[in-house]
Amino acid sequence: MAFENLTEKLQNVFKNLRSKGRLTEEDVKTALKEVKMALLEADVNFRVVKQFVKSVEERAIGQDVMNGLNPGQMVIKIVNEEMIALMGSETTEIVMQPGKSITVIMMAGLQGAGKTTATAKIAGKLKTKGKKSLLVACDIYRPAAIEQLQINGRKQEVDVFSMGTDHRPPEIAAEAVKYAEKNGHNVVILDTAGRLHIDEDMMAELQEIKAEVSVHQTLLVVDAMTGQDAVNVAKEFDEKVGIDGVILSKMDGDTRGGAALSVKAVTGRPILYVSMGEKLSDMEQFYPDRMANRILGMGDVLSLIEKAQESIDLDEEKGREMAGRMKKGKFDFEDYLESMKQMRNMGGLSSILSMLPGLGIKGADLDSMIDEKQLKHMEAIVLSMTKEERRNPKLLNPRRKHRIAKGAGVDIAVVNRFIKQFEQSQKMMKQFGGGKKGRGMLGGFPGMGGGRFPF
Template sequence: MFQNLSERLNQTLKNISGRGRLTEDNIKDTLREVRMALLEADVALPVVREFINKVRERAVGTEVSKSLTPGQAFIKIVRTEMEAAMGEANEALNLAAQPPAVIMMAGLQGAGKTTSVGKLAKFLKERHKKSVLVVSADVYRPAAIKQLETLASDIGVEFFPSTVEQKPVAIATAAIDHAKRKFFDVVIVDTAGRLHVDSDMMEEIKALHAAINPVETLFTVDAMTGQDAANTAKAFNDALPLTGVILTKVDGDARGGAALSIRHITGKPIKFLGVGEKTDALEPFHPDRVASRILGMGDVLSLIEEVEAKVDRQQAEKLATKLKKGEGFDLNDFRDQLQQMHNMGGMMGMLEKLPGMNQLPADALAQVQDNKITRQMEAIINSMTPKERARPDLIKGSRKKRIAAGSGTQLQDVNRLLKQFTQMQKMMKKMKGGGLKKMMRSMGGMMPPGMKFPR
């Protein structure tokens, strides 16, 4: 996400020169470039105009601290204004209501609304320890009802059954009554999507909203539609009292224009980002962290939260105990680490949150885009015998050939994995108890050629 915008801005902001003060002259060209970068990222024109004007107002005449360069001082202003454009701080869900708190989801067909219901249910269940009931009031698509039922089963929350013969208001009110009797904390109501905004759809969803009076009305919108995402959100906001937005498919959006436009155009905060297809691929939206990512400063706070939420603590403690006893780090442990990384969205999902990653060569980054490396490594390790995984020193010529054939890889791939394993083994010996920074450094040996960890 934001890849194109990040690249353009970083190149542009490096070029500011000047001595002790930012002036109209030394920021003029840079502001023009920033404006072009935002427009290319599909940020709405009114948002770009206001953003540029605010940056100019704040920047001109600003004294540059001796500890900063003019470029750094300007970046600080750009970052602050980006945060302001996106809402300054994370706005959490307001569930302060007599249970059950009702959340209504709205959006166009294909925006990922039903999937977002499942993701949000899982988020509330795991992060906030809420009991959640989900229900589909989409009586136009039987597949949507079945999809939500399957999602509910996968994530372990209760599904309230509905059919296409029922009326949306009757479905939702029956689900809420059931939730009251069974003492659920939250009810999430999925509504019908359409291929476009139409008056019939708006009247139906208004009636549903009036009947159930939700504490949160969230609009789900596809980030890849750019400016259209903000305009569609505005159309819904004019008809419904939206409380927030879930921006989906941001992992496929290299531009990022929707994230910078929605707050300005709708006046409503983005509350979550959908960052992948898995049910745990939902992140609370933090404008300050997103601004850091856009400007190539990383998002280490989100990474730490992700590690805490998704790393198997029991497995981590078991490995730490094993290392303390001096039993060594073997290929079974290495495979466990790869799987943990996969649970966190793969190597790319982690790398993009680290400072300076946007400055790495494009060909190096491309090699980890689809988790190809970790999947290949797991396949190689799975082709080994239990004895070989426990004692990697046994793996010589003929064994290497057999492992390569069994995993559908080349001999050099097996050699590369063993070399990377050896590097990580050495790092694990030094760690003796861990620490996120050391763990990240230890992953450096798993990167493709030409790719180095930012220091």
């Protein structure tokens, strides 16, 4: 995941600061040297790092901080505030035209940055806000791009406008706007061509589109995994074409995070969204404060809650019923399947846990505690049961268990162990619901490794 190494290094620095009752100027300077190295290794722009460390040092080496009751905590607070300021302080939205006017958004970026996918993701986000988008295939040089946009448009249930590869992009854009006016679309999103590198033809074409139609927002998609190159690309696009905001793609990959920390400071343009996965729903609005909390290992509970609200398709009444059954320890294997489905919709257990503060679990540690293969075996066991067996586990006699084991392709011992763990989870849920001391709702989830992670 993005920032993993940076987070780990910063947490080590903070741990040392917290361990000291009093801080000297030398303590602060030593800590900030380590912060500086960690940021540079994360591929943050050198000038940005230099200014960041200077700002933190000026604020940290003051009488209020040095003589405070908890100086280490105060320094961490200053680092957090400066990091938020570095990324833009406030969340920025795509600016829409007032009333019934059509908003034209032009998507730009290098080939391979994930621009066409991001185009469809933006349309999906705007759809939830009541906007009717028209996706426009302006990439005439890569036939697969048109097809990809059409497929993604169908998935998002938004219209796609295409004139094939025989017309120039400015002409396609102009016709698309006319089409949108006639068909009640209030947003037109132009998916333009990318290149392997920035060249004059590419910039000229984007300028021609802007000359042909009124483009209200130009959004640049950059690959977060390219680090400083992403920032350089953003700077050059802004200088030659003019951009209004940046979308960082592939933030779920093994990126060092430098782009997220440098883009705003170098270009002056805000990050609007970050793409966290392959699915069309895997795009999050960029919140500088939440991102800073993630980087500093403080979790991101607000994003987790929003993710849950978007992903969980339980209706309110069904949700209350399930919660009631869990409280009484009466949840069954049908509830288990529903929980697994919702967990997957939220990006899996690793994704959920990575947003929780204070767990101190990340990367390889998470992987070792969460045995995805074992979780799939557990799900196969439940799917091999009849509906009656799922709803009434007491029916599971030895003969039925043997049948289930065969259906799931596992040993009978695995089935017995899973059912036993499930029964233990029920008892713990009941204890939690009754207010007794126990590991609570998150205790003893079957299918976790040695850590026996939560249900």
